[in-house]
Amino acid sequence: MDSERVASSQKEKISELLKEDGRSTIILIGDPGLWKTWLEREISKNKVIASSSCYTTLWINKAEKYSSNLLEEAISRQALCESPNIEEWEEQEEEEDEDGKKTEGEMATHQEENKEDKKNYHLVLDGEGINEMDENELVKEASSDFKNLLPSVQPDHLKIIMTRRTTKQSGKVIKFPSMSTEESLNLLKNEFSDHQVSGELFEFIAEKGRRSPAAITMIAKALKKVVQRDSRDLASAIGKAAYYEKPDRGVNELISCAYDMLPSDVLKNCFWHSIQFFRKYRSIHYNVLITHWIMEGYFEKDREVFELEKAYRKAHGALMDLIDRGILKAQDVNIVVMEGAALNMIDSRRKGCGGIDRLRLASVFEKDGGTVLGRVSPLDDMIRTVCSPKKLREVLTLLIDGSRPCEEDHSTFFNLMPKLQVLAIFKPTFKSLMSSSFERLTVLVLRNCDMLEDITGIKELKTLSVLEISGASSLKSNPDELFDGMAQLQSLNLSRCPMKSLPSLPKLTKLRFLILRQCSCLEYMPSLKELHELEIIDLSGATSLSSFQQLDFSSHTNLQMVDLSYTQIPWLPKFTDLKHLSRILLRGCRKLHILPSFQKLHSLKILDLSEVGFSNFTEIKLKDPSTQQLPFLPCSLSELYLRKCSALEHLPLTTALKNLELLDLSNTNLKKLPSELCNLRKLLLNNCLSLTKLPEMKGLEKLEELRLSGCINLTELPNLNDFPKLDLLDISNTGIREIPDEILELSRPKIIREVDEETNQAEDVNRGRGGMFMTAEIQAST
Template identity: 25%
Template sequence: MDSLGPVVQIILFFWVPVSQQIGYLKHLNNNVETLKRETKELQDKRHQIQADVDDAISVGKTRVRLVENWLVDVTNIEAQVDSLRMEFEQPRTCLNGCCTNHFSRYKLGKRVVKKLKDVENLKAKGVFDKVAESPRRPRVLEMQTSLPRVQQSTAEETMEEIWQCLHDEENGIIGIYGMGGIGKTTLMKAINNKFIGTDHFNIVIWVTVSKDLNLGLIQEHIGKKLKIRFDDNEDMAEKRDKLFTQLKNVRYLLILDDLWEAFSLDQVGIPKPDKRNRCKITITTRFIRVCNEMDAHKQIRVRTLTPEEAWNLFCERCGDVVMSSEIRPVAEKVAEECSGLPLAIKTVGRAMHGKDKKEVWENALRALKGSSPEIPGMERQVFLPLKLSYDYLENEEIKSCFLYCTLFPEDYEIPIDELVRCWAVEEGFIENVNDLEEATNKGHDILERIKDACLLEKGSYGNKYVRMHDLLRDLAIWITSPSSSIEGSKFLVKAGEGLMQPPEEKMWRGVVRISLMHNKIKDLKITPDCPNLVSLFLNQSSGLVPVCSNFLRTIHSNFFELMPKLQILDLSRTGIESLPMSLLQLVNLRVLILSSCRDLVEVPPLGKLKELQILDLSKSGLKNFPQGIESLVKLKRLDISSTSFTAIPYTMIYGLPSLEEVSMMYLKEKVDGATFSEAVNMKRLRSLSISVSNLNGFIAHDMFHRWFSGLTSFHVEVKSAVFPPFSNKHISIGGCDKFPCGIEGLTKHAFSLYLYKSKGLTSLSKFQGDLKSLRHLLVSECSGVECIIDWREVGDDAFQCLQSLDLHRLLNLEKIFDGGAPPPLNTSLQNFRIIRVISCEKLRSLFSSSMVEQLHQLEVLHISDCSQMKEVIEGDELPHNSFPKLRILRLYGLPELESICSQRFMFISLEEIHVRSCPMLKKLPLFSSSIHEIKGEIEGEREWWERLEWEDEKARSLYTRIYKGP
């Protein structure tokens, strides 16, 4: 254009725009037709793409954002084209319709051209690689949870513990365990939802595993959450590699819900959580074993609801009907029968919702007490889910042992030894092992397996008892009831129901085990036909309740005639005076328990009971030793402790060939040591409990020491030294003015030793080298003792295993340790965990500062009633970090105590402190600055409290919380 002349350039400059403007008017009709055609093609494309989108949405996909915007734009432009078309079709005139309005047509033509370009552009953009895609899953998928507000206390306490574990560095794998229906899944769903809106994890993955472990499905669930596509022909190893590659770069929380079997994380492709990757895995399971096998760093048990929480939840499910003055007393008992198990509370609550008749509630209470699944939903929603744990027990032997626990009353603290002993005999453990000890060990192993499945729990009175949750007991009774359709042994269980009369004889037929323990049946004047009966429990209350006149006193002479298979008979703590001769027809009887039958004066000759393996006559009223015991060649355990036999045929007892356990404690006449020397001929004996009158004859026999060392448990009591044993190898020695030669052979095998009123004892140094295995030592009322250990007289490892030291009423004790500091290599104090010093009036201090360094394992220190004690630790220079593990400190009745130590130091692990009647104490101990609350009690006069010196205000504040005043 530069080659053209200036005039021509000017003409073209103005002509092109003018011609374009004229074209808007001249080509209007053609442009409108073109717009209609292009718009129609655009509409067709929109319909096709919309159909593709609809198909994708129908299979769960979502349309691509670009497609969504395009469809909106097409819809908008179609409306705009329609508007233009309508405007075109409407005539536009001027001068009252005399001529066409060309200016208006010109403007319309210009808009048509512009819209045509928009349609063409939009049509060109309507080409997509994909119109829809799988929805992007949220980082945390919200889960529906029914955690009721009334569970706040128990649930939130457990949730807070889990939450803290998920936020610390120490716990990579957290195991949440508890019985079925207790709310583990509900809690974890609530935990899952707490992570919504947080950035603690890149992704939270929930996998429900359930009973049948399928590692491939676990991989599929995790892969789906991570949007990993697995081909149908990929094997587990290939999937594993894909998962590991993606998960190793992600901070994940993996929740494995309802895990029944452990599996290898490596096999699935899950990187193990550690401090570096800061990932976490939580598992919910019914089995402690699974937590252990999955290497859980922290195990948290989900507990049942408190009575108040259970009642509130029950009310929430039942509605206002439970507030009725007529219904409420019965409703509270119904709620109690659910025993704090949320699953049962919800099920029963739903079934009773709106029920306003007292009779209906009383019927429900009867059904629950009788372990009957009459209440709607009880069998399907409670018993069957709980039964899964029972079904998953490894074999019929373990299942049978679990069912055995139903024979004890509801809420009963079951003695483990008693339980295991019956299992060992009735379940035939003895036939499959070498001796009673191995059978007992097998019983304890089975007990742990049942506890592992949360079907039994630790008793309230410590490790020697177990308890069965009421709902699990109901489940077991349901399984074993004669009316149940489930195959297996049938039981008749009426334990602790207050029966005055025995069940009707027809109820006895066909059952294998019967428990009538803890009732008020005075007389058994029946002859029940029990061809299959194996176990019969007629015993009364535990040892905490004295035998009374309401207990069983009379058994009919023919009572045992029709029980040919009976193996276990327990009549302990009854008021029976004699046993009928029909007892001798129990030719298969293996266990006969007559313990604490104080009124029992005679029993028939027992020689015909050839299968008898356990005979317990302890604390019975028998005066004469039963005849025929010499014929019991299979007898493995004999207990005659605390009896008043006028004469005991020791030689006959020692001659029983199968005897493995003998208990002859606290007899009216102590066993003479010389008489007992023949016991070395008892080759199978493994457990011995015996009271002897003196030690001389007891240890004089040449073979004694070798025989004694072969015992796996013993309790030897010399003279009057009655004290419960601390261990399974315990010796109590009382009233010995002089210890005989050979005592070392007795004490060197002991784990615990009790020395009582032994005037000849001046220190424990005389036992040096013979107490290396000792773990527990109690010295009481030994007036000659001036020190316990003299470092100058003992070896470096004299008390190397000692864990607890108890010193009671040692009136002349001046020092626990004498002879200066322990030698540098001495290990005597390094395992001390508990020290208790009571009523040692001459003690002015407990330790020297040089000894503190070796007490680095000490956890409990108790000092009371030591009237002259000035300070606990003597000396000025304490080692750094003294008492690093001391958790509990008790100071009682120390009127002269001025300080713990003259040098101030901090107890870094102190959790609990008790101070009472220490009026001269100037300062309370320092503790770690990380402690926010300390347990215990501080008692003293207000004047003393106000005089106390404080290190800082925080210490004063924490101690103020536990100060009780005078």
């Protein structure tokens, strides 16, 4: 039985069970990534249910353990998603005006009809934690909670659907077998129906996706996008998918490959934010997700005037692109979900979300999900809570261009919304902030506020969980006690503010994210030892910062990332046994000459020492002399950046770096390269002028990308037999003049030979002959 028939057959079985009268429980059995959740969603989408088409699906997913709170949150999210939009509110107002003309009897009948809940409810319990719970107890508890929360619903209008790996139950159980390679190939053909699907490479892809229909769907949609951009790149993209290998625990390789095919950093930012969000919450209204993206700053550019309406259009375009790729899915009309098979991916970008997001909303409000914003919708130059234009008192969330409040006194404008909880003003034009209008605020964002001079008014905002005041170039003072009353604050962003010292921070005991990017006047960092919850410390671009008061960060046990790039610090605080610290970024710290030991940082994945001014690692002094004889770097490291260490001639001991996947040695004077890095996937050697010939590198059998651009004294092509998995070879602006024809005819690797100086884009010499994947930028990943 092929995959299409399996899907159709199982859909029919579920449909018949849902049509049966009375309350019932349906159990879907199979491995993760098979058809279970997809089929239930298809049934919901197509309304294949009992005779009444009035139904609601409630999702509880990715939970460690079921609780009544989870069900209550699911009901709240669904209510938000089903609430009317702004245009519908206007229509309802007209109806209400008509209702005022009805007789009392007519009104009473109308109200009584509205009280009657005739919906059928599907409660979907889908998650690894839930999967371990006793089925009978789970059904009993969920049914009881449902009755308590929605007493107007008849018991026989509830169907419970569970997805599990195994069950001891009999009866209403539907099993989903794994696909064969042939069935997987048929699914690939169906998804990629406009193009011929045949040959060994497609069989490789089918085999990779045999246990995951979602992976097959996502890679097929990614290949379609390649064709839309330039059909000449299709052959190389197919080769990339067929040979793609990336260890990402619990994630099919094709899904990781589909992510790698995303064409822009903006889409990747939206992708990773969505993963953070949907790991906790199954579904949300698409406008809420878009609003999250806008507030995190994904659609802002440094030299571009920000317009909220324009940002919304870009964000909506990104949403549709991710839906087209099968990464996000439209569930009903306004609700989106994420493909569950992608949720276990690990963010391996150099900065990750912690170094890109402005607010970290998905983390701060992980217990409230999208409900913290409520139901929102764009209107003119605003995004705000959906409610009647005549009832602005009900507005909870407001994003607005700064020019708007200037039409009237801003305090008068905001006094119309006394329940306001989330406020973001982009490029505000007022000079001071009146706090009397914002007594209930939990989120306040004043972004690019170059006219703001006085912020003392925020002292009274005692309910804030998130605060951003960025780009306040005209700020005249920041009182030391400014934050003393903000005991609930979790995220603080003061980027690009002209302060030489920070206000007092010790009372911010719940602070998790401290973001002070490009604070170029900041000279001194006070002690943070009372801030035990800190996860992110981002001081990148604080170009005047030269010292820390705190000598030891070991008490910050939740710390995940420290970014001190382009500061003037000569030494780092001590790090010991920080189990969650995965990123230390020190790019451009030219005065750095003393480091703590990294040996006990067993979770450290990414270390960036680019542009640090030393010629040999022996010049770096270690604070703890007992570690001098140990390897300098921890074995957990997966990415090491040493680019533009122009005097660097020797690497530290690398034999322990068995997990290293990326090594950037661009713009160094290294003459000898490591060969023992057996898991290395990317080696960047751009502009290494001392390289005249590559040494033996037979140990790099997993190497996929080798960049040699600008190595002008390099005249010989490396032995490609040493790199059987090589996808991309960049030899632009080198001394290599001839490429053998037998190499040009190969489908792999893609060879970049020339660069357009005006566009800084590469030309593939083997393009059109199966050369590997898309036009690529020469700049190394940052």
